[in-house]
Amino acid sequence: MAKVRTKDLIEKFKMELLSGEEGIHRPITTSDLSRPGLEIAGFFDYYPADRIQLLGMTELTFFEKLTSQEKQARMERLCDDQTPAIIIARGLEVPEELMESSERHSVPVMRSNLTTTRLSSHLTNYLESMLAPTTAVHGVLVDIYGVGVLITGQSGVGKSETALELVKRGHRLVADDCVEIRQEDIDTLVGSSPELIEHLLEIRGLGIINVMTLFGTGAIRGHKRISLNINLEIWDSKKQYDRLGIEEDKMKIIDSEITKITLPVRPGRNLAVIIEVAAMNFRLKRMGVNTAQEFTDKLANVINDRDPDQL
Incomplete structure (x- = not known):
């Protein structure tokens, strides 16, 4: 199913529908917009018909200089069967030739009072957000000190219980179970909760709780950029875990990669505190302070400065 249709733009930006009402359910498949100045001048060789066509003062002023026959021909070609909509900016008058062609081809013509540049910016931002590639991950997303931490792991490992402890410590829940x-954008992943389970947390033995009702609005967030992945796994005594933090694993989601930290789970480990510290350490690294690397460098200098006979 199409994520965005022309009628969604009319409702979102309070536009005035002038003609082509039969086509308001046309799907919008790209966030790119087109200002068809060359097309109005008669050059249709590379006409991007699948884009929203945005007409401002420049295009319409030039259009008025054309002959009556040229006006009809240009608008006939502009109203393509693939074109989702034609939008007039600045509340300008709509050419009669455009109205007639849009009705014949069922291409919606809308009008906005916003300036062309501002309208173009708003439309692009909205469409890029709505048409962005999406996926769903089994896990919990928590905002910890401004860092979006995606907690993953096998079912029953303790993700929701850890999230509950983090919420009690003042951090904010974004999503539980399904993110x-x-x-x-490139390397920009934003996580949110499905509407059905928004603000809810499932704790085995306790059931489903509403975090906003129990802890207040300050304990939840609608969405958050994901920067760090904490993967919880049952402690394996045969596995060698990272003890210095030099090596950095990555988790790939869609076309982006985020830092991944694997935490072994066993009785006695306070996971909420460890994840809290991991988020703070991640922020520190982004500020240019890498404690593990500094320790390694100091250790290497000590070894290099020692007398070879003592080694």
Whole structure:
């Protein structure tokens, strides 16, 4: 199913529908917009018909200089069967030739009072957000000190219980069990909760609790950019875990990669505190302070400075 249709733009930006009402259910498949100045001048060789066509003062002023025959021909070609909509900016008057062609081909013509540049910016931002690639991940997303931490692991490992402890420590829950993720830009992943389970947390033996009702609005967030993945796994005595923090694993989601830390789970470990510290350490690294690397460098200098006979 199409994520965005022309009628969604009319409702979102309070536009005035002038003609082509039969086509308001046309799907919008790209966030790119087109300002068809060359097309109005008669050059249709590379006409991007699948884009929203945005007409401002420049295009319409030039259009008025054309002959009556040219006006009809240009608008006939502009109203393509693939074109989702034609939008007039600045509340300008709509050419009669455009109205007639849009009705014949059922291409919606809308009008907005916003300036062309501002309208273009708003439309692009909205469409990029709505048409961004999406996926869903089994896990919990928590905002810890401004860092979006995606907690993953096998079912029953303690993800929700850890999230509950983090909420009690003042951090904010974004999603539990299922995290919907969209890639809004290169290396920009934004996670949110499905509407059905928003603000809810499932604790085995206790059931489903509403975090906002129990802890207040300050304990939840609608969405958060994901920066760090904490993967919980049952402690394996035969496995060698990282003790210095030099090596950095990555988790790939859609086309982006985020830092991944694997935490072994066993009785006695306070996972909430460890994850809290991991988020703080991650922020520190982004500020250019890498404690593990500094320790390694100091250790290497000590070894190099020692007398070879003592080694």
